[in-house]
Amino acid sequence: MAKTLIQKLSILADAAKYDASCASSGTAKRHSLGKGGLGSTEGMGICHAYAPDGRCISLLKILLTNFCIFDCRYCINRVSSNVERARFTPQEVVRLTLDFYKRNYIEGLFLSSGIIQSPDYTMEQLAEVARSLREDHQFRGYIHLKTIAEADPDLIGRAGRYADRLSVNIELPSAQSLKDYAPEKTEPTIRKAMADVRTRIDTYQGERKSGLIRKAKPPRFAPGGQSTQMIVGADATNDAGIIRKSADLYAAYRLKRVYFSAYSPIPDASASLPPIKPPLMREHRLYQADWMCRFYGFDADEVVSATRDGMLDLEIDPKLAWALNNRALFPLDVNRADRETLLRVPGLGPKSVDRILAARRDGGLRLAGLKAIVRSLKPVLPFVTTLDHSPGRSLDAEALRARFAPPPRQGELFA
8 A cells, every 4th residue: 555645754754863964054055035946044943953053953854765775784774674664756855845844844854865776776866856956946945965875976976966965974983894784885985985075075165266267156066065974882893993983084074074873773683793782972972072173172082092991981071081181281271371272171162262262351350250151160160270269289189070970870679
């Protein structure tokens, strides 16, 4: 019996929950005001994706299909799985996107897919959705397409002409893990696809910025850049390996984001490799470590230096763990330290540091002034001095970590 559009939506929206979405930060600003067409990459929404500046971006997040010819052991939609299957046509995805936008439910589309018939066929279908939205319906909202590394580069290139952002998933932290868990995929193939996307983005941005092309605008290509997704916990790779792998990917392909996805084991009686399930807190700590490298000036080795046996501390954030391991650098004088050094203080982010730098131009900063700037004084006070505050010997206290770690929880009697 054929499924209705709503039944397909229920299946394929749920199937997309394992794909990490992103917000429309970094893309070109477009809107339809005064120009005709539909949609916008700007504004607020009722959504599950957020830009780095905190804006909420509403995305219709679905799979084109959860049928797949691959048998990746970590994927619920693998060919050997017995999940209920469904498939949209490109026209149905276009219709849903437009209908949801007109009802003010969304501001854009996040589209991924299982692989059907072949990588090329599936990539062609994904690109057709984006093409139809842009050309047939003048849709100006945000579009993120998950691309298929094994597809023809020209098909990925076609997708990039219509999408704001592309992502090619690295899948797992190591080439050996990919071989063990996803035998149809190889890291060289994935890296080649990521390199091709980077080259095309660089070409587009270079032509756009150069003064050589004045009359004709260069063809757009993924103005929001590219990202990737890494599954955490399916293999035995420790956090140090994941952090270093992420740093390598950022440097090699100038990625906008590396998304971490905590592995949820899928029952498989025939599996020879036991899954290793991490807590969601591990995913959270990896994101915090990622922010340290992207926005706080740390390099991967510095973050890794604060791990124990290669694993991040699950009880305290990695920036605090690093500071506790480097107490000799503290306390810092908030009235004298430079921006790069202040960013290493637990509890201080880029916005707080910029406000501190602005405030101290009008005179020395006191504790009351610092309190008005930061969200919470508790993580900051042991590591800084002001005109009227010094942590004294508290920075040397062995119990300093315990002040920030959550209290131990008593196990439930009948758990």
